[in-house]
Amino acid sequence: MINNKKKTNNRNPEYRYFQVTEKGTLLPFLFEQLKDKSKTTVKSFLSHRQIAVNDIITTQYDTPLNPGDTVSLNQGQAKTEFKHSMLKIVYEDDYLLVVDKKNGLLSMASDKERIKTAYYILSQYLKSQNPANRIFIVHRLDRETSGLMLFAKSMDIQHTLQQNWKELVSERKYVAVVKGSPEKDEGTISSYLAENSAYTVYSTQNPEKGEHAVTHYKVLQKGAGNTLLELELETGKKNQIRVHMKDIGCPIIGDKKYGGPVSPINRIALHAKKIRFIHPVTHKEFNFDTNVPKPFLSLLK
Numbered sequence: 001m002i003n004n005k006k007k008t009n010n011r012n013p014e015y016r017y018f019q020v021t022e023k024g025t026l027l028p029f030l031f032e033q034l035k036d037k038s039k040t041t042v043k044s045f046l047s048h049r050q051i052a053v054n055d056i057i058t059t060q061y062d063t064p065l066n067p068g069d070t071v072s073l074n075q076g077q078a079k080t081e082f083k084h085s086m087l088k089i090v091y092e093d094d095y096l097l098v099v100d101k102k103n104g105l106l107s108m109a110s111d112k113e114r115i116k117t118a119y120y121i122l123s124q125y126l127k128s129q130n131p132a133n134r135i136f137i138v139h140r141l142d143r144e145t146s147g148l149m150l151f152a153k154s155m156d157i158q159h160t161l162q163q164n165w166k167e168l169v170s171e172r173k174y175v176a177v178v179k180g181s182p183e184k185d186e187g188t189i190s191s192y193l194a195e196n197s198a199y200t201v202y203s204t205q206n207p208e209k210g211e212h213a214v215t216h217y218k219v220l221q222k223g224a225g226n227t228l229l230e231l232e233l234e235t236g237k238k239n240q241i242r243v244h245m246k247d248i249g250c251p252i253i254g255d256k257k258y259g260g261p262v263s264p265i266n267r268i269a270l271h272a273k274k275i276r277f278i279h280p281v282t283h284k285e286f287n288f289d290t291n292v293p294k295p296f297l298s299l300l301k
Contacts (some may be wrong), residue, residue, distance in 0.1 A: 014076035015144030026053065026063040029071065044295075050074040055093055055284075082125050087118055090148070090288060095281050096137070096161075096290055097122060097151040103267045107140040107149065124150055138162060139236060140212055142240055144254070147174070147272025160280040163235075170285075173275035174241060175220070175232040175292050177269035177299045178250035179261055180228040185219040189244040193237045200257065201239040203247050213237045215244045226253060228292070230273075241270060253299055266294040 018033045018240035030042050049057050051074045053065065054177040063065040065071070082089050082235065086105040101107070103119050107282060108119040119137055136158035138150040152158035191203035192210030205209050214234035227250065231241050241256070245251055246258040252270050254263025262270065276287045 014074060016073040016075060019067045020071060021067055023067065024065050025061070026058070026065060026071070028060040029065055033071070034073070035110070044138055045073060053288075054123045056091060066152060084121055085123055086116075091286070093282075094127060095153055096138075097153070098286075099149050099151065100290060101141055101146055101149055102174050103144050103146040108137050113143055118149065119151075123263045126153070139165075141272055142239065142242075142250070142268075142270075144268040145174075145270045145272060146267075146293065148275045148290060149272070150275070150277070151239070161277075164280070167278075168280060169275065169277045171287075172233045172235070172236065172272070173273060173274040175271050175296065175298050176229050176241065177226050177253045178229055178245050179226060179253060180250045181222055182217065182219065182229075182248055182250055187248075189215045189217070191244070191247065193240060193243060195238070200254060201237075203242050203243055204219065211235075211237055213240045213244070215241055220301055221297075226299050227255045228296060242268075265299065267295070269296050269299060271296070 017030075018029070020029065027042075027046070030045070031039060034042050034045075043061075045051050046059050049056060049059060050073060052074070053063055054069055055072070086102045088100040088102050089097060099118065099122070106113055106117040108117050109116075114120065119135060122133045126135055133153070136152040136155055138152055138161045141147060141149055150159060150161065158171035191205060191213060192207050193201050193213045194204050197199050197295055211236060216232040218230045218236065219227055219231075220230050229245075229250075233240065241260045242252055242255050246260075251258055251260035252268055254260055254265070254268040255270070256262070257285060260268070271290070271293050273292065274287070274289045276285065278285055
């Protein structure tokens with residue numbers, strides 16, 4: 001789901017834009033707007049990923065349209081279709097990418113792995129369109145964590161997002177299934193996070209030894225001795241949620257590093273569910289939200 005709350009005149013000259021005034025579906029709307037094109041050509045625009053509704057590329061003929069929506073036609077080079085078993089692009093424009101990463105995939109290269117990473121996969125995708133294209137990571141997710149991530153298509157956009165993170169990113173929410181249940185149904189965990197020589201992050205109350213980290217939590221559902229939590233980050237530090245869950249005696253299922261029990265679903269039960277941000281160029285507000293992974297719900301039965 002995407003909410004575009006701010007309008008912009010920052011438009012790509014290679015695109016044609018059409019404003020929707022009546023409720024309907026996409027293909028009849030395109031036939032009406034593109035009377036100078038044959039129906040076969042119009043359908044090919046869809047199949048070649050040249051049509052977007054509210055900046056989201058779509059190939060679905062029956063995409064619903066509502067008054068106020070904007071439909072665009074890319075008259076330049078058609079977008080290469082992206083398909084990968086571990087990564088899904090949920091939004092793309094000339095400046096950034098929003099992706100949904102599966103658990104088990106690194107965000108970026110490590111000493112042991114350089115190719116099986118979100119960064120490498122997206123880099124190859126962009127270079128297939130133009131060898132000069134590059135990708136820049138904005139923030140990371142742990143290998144074991146699934147969910148939404150932001151990537152930039154230029155160093156300038158990367159720097160703008162990173163340097164103005166608190167102003168541009170208004171909401172980041174995760175869901176996790178933890179062992180047991182917190183004492184309160186809602187609460188806030190605050191500590192300073194430090195890292196030892198074994199690269200394990202731990203909490204301290206000494207501000208001189210670590211970086212301040214704040215996590216808000218809310219109970220969504222309980223069952224089978226486990227609890228589904230919604231977690232909102234006020235800060236985004238390495239392993240923050242995992243350490244804070246351990247701190248309150250409710251380690252995440254499958255998180256052996258931080259005291260979690262063995263996972264029946266063969267993964268850490270942590271997912272980056274939602275991100276809301278202001279686009280650094282168009283200044284539109286975007287709200288991306290994913291479903292709770294179905295295996296998480298099985299841990300409550």
